[in-house]
Amino acid sequence: MKKDNFSLNKLMQNNKFIFILAILISFSIWIYSGLGATNDTNVTLSNIPIQIELSDEARDNGLQIFSGSEQTASVTVTGNRAVLGSVNESDVTVTAAANSINSSGNYSLPVSATKTNPSANFQITSAVAPSTISVVVDYFRESTYQIQDNHIVYKVADGYYGVTSLSSKSVVISGPQTEISKIDKVYAVADINGTLTESVETDAELVLYDKNNNKLSTELFTMDVKTVKATVTVMPEKTVEVKPTFVNKPNGLEITEDMISIEPSSILLAGPAEVLDNTTSVNLEPIDFSTLKAEKKTFPTLGIDIPTDCKNLSNSTSAKVTLDLSGLSTKSFTVDNFSVDGLSKEYNAEVTQKSISVTIIGPKDEIDSLSASDIKAVIDTSNSKGITGSVQMPVTFKFDVAKSCWAYGDYKANLTISEK
Structure with missing residues (x-):
């Protein structure tokens, strides 16, 4: 009998052999993995x-x-x-x-x-x-700093004025005490391009500086705000006249240019256009004629009244006024003509003073033609507020003539007030 030769191809085509081989290979891999896991x-x-x-x-x-x-x-x-x-x-x-x-x-x-x-x-x-690390250890410190706006850089057109305002005026900064103590100034920093004729708003970064103007790092700091809104309000400019004002000035007295001088005589204002359009002058703090003699007198610091929402670009908060009344005349009169003004109708008043001496100042021709009978002493009781009995009340003087004259000094008269 002839013996069959071994054939690998036939063996690989045998499904049972392939199945057994796959099991052996998987088992070997599992054994190898298990042995490797122990390493x-x-x-x-x-x-x-x-x-x-x-x-x-x-x-x-x-x-x-x-x-x-x-x-x-x-x-x-x-x-x-x-x-x-x-x-x-x-x-x-x-x-x-x-x-x-x-x-x-x-x-x-x-x-x-x-x-x-x-x-x-x-x-x-x-x-x-x-193997090592660096750390900063310090005491905690918290401080409040005012924010300065003079590092907001911009340019306004001729005839306009710009002023900066910030959404926050201060910043709270906390951190290590050693570093906090180095802070000297806090600036809001921004650069606005172009030439401005109207108001603008921008974000400004807060930058810290020491006393030598060296910029400080904010890495170790906690800040309640790091940027602020910076508003540049742009307003037109206008030069206006500075004018004096008076109280107790006689209606007929004209103050001519040779009688008064004002320094400065004008100031530069910036403000909303609608305000400046209606403003040609600004007024000074009033001068009380009852305090003026027939002499030359200087008022060194009379306050200037600036319109609302305007800024005085001349930086003159007051003016010097020289008033020359030395060309006028002075004369004293004894007045016995009294009247009572401002008394409530529930009360009666009896003037117990028979006469009062008053100094009158004015042009010479009016003073010479004035007599005591032309002068009435008016007692003002509007501030008596229910007071009764013998009292003193302020007195003003009225003239039927001499429209350019006034009474110099402070006067009071005696009267008795009683209920009706």
Whole structure:
């Protein structure tokens, strides 16, 4: 009998053989993987937060870490391949030794790593990277600073005026005491392009400077605002006349140019167009003619009344006024003609004073033609407020003639007030 030769091709076409071969190969792979899992391997863990703890005493004394508290580290761990497959950054604790710190300053701290769970089945086999970290430790301080607006740069057109205002006038800055103490000025900084004829608004960055005008970093600071709205209000300009005002001035007296001088005689205003269009002059604080003699007198600081919403660009808050009345005449009169004004109808008044002496000032021709009978002493009781009995009340004088004359001085008269 003839024996068949062995054929590999026929064997590979045998389904039973292929099935058994696949089982043997899979089993071999499983055995190899199991044997490999028993071998140790290395894994590097990164981005592990570094924990920094000051001592209780340091914290109680007010010390804080202002820089370096958010750093991370990396370490290499070794262990069973199957175990390391589930190990992550939370399984390792990295700390920087800060217990010995008891004062402010910059410190370099050694960094170490431990297993979060001491019984975990892996080992830390490398030094921590980085091995040291730098931190800033200081006392906490908070201060409020005024924000200056003179670093808002802009240009206005001729005939216009610009003024800057900020949405916040101050900023609260907190941080390490050593750095806070360096702050001398806080500027709102912005640069506005173009030539302005109308108001604009922009964002301005807050920039800190020390007393030597060196810019300071804000890295260690907390600021309640870091930018502010800067508004540049642009208004037209106008030159207006400065005019005097008077009280108790006789209606007939004309103050001519040779009798008065005003310094400054005009000022430059900036303001809303609708206000300036209706403004040709500004008034001075009034001069009371009852205080004026027939002489030359200077009022060095009479306040200037500026219209609402306007700004005095001349920076003259007051004016000097010289009034020359030396060309007028003075004469005294004894007046016995009294009247009572302003008394409520529930009361009666009896003038107990028979006469009053008054000094009259005015042009010579009017003074010469004036007699005591032309003068009436008017007692003002409008401020008596229910007072009864013998009282003194202020007196003013009226003239039927001499329209350019006035009474110099302060006068009072006696009268008795009673209920009806």
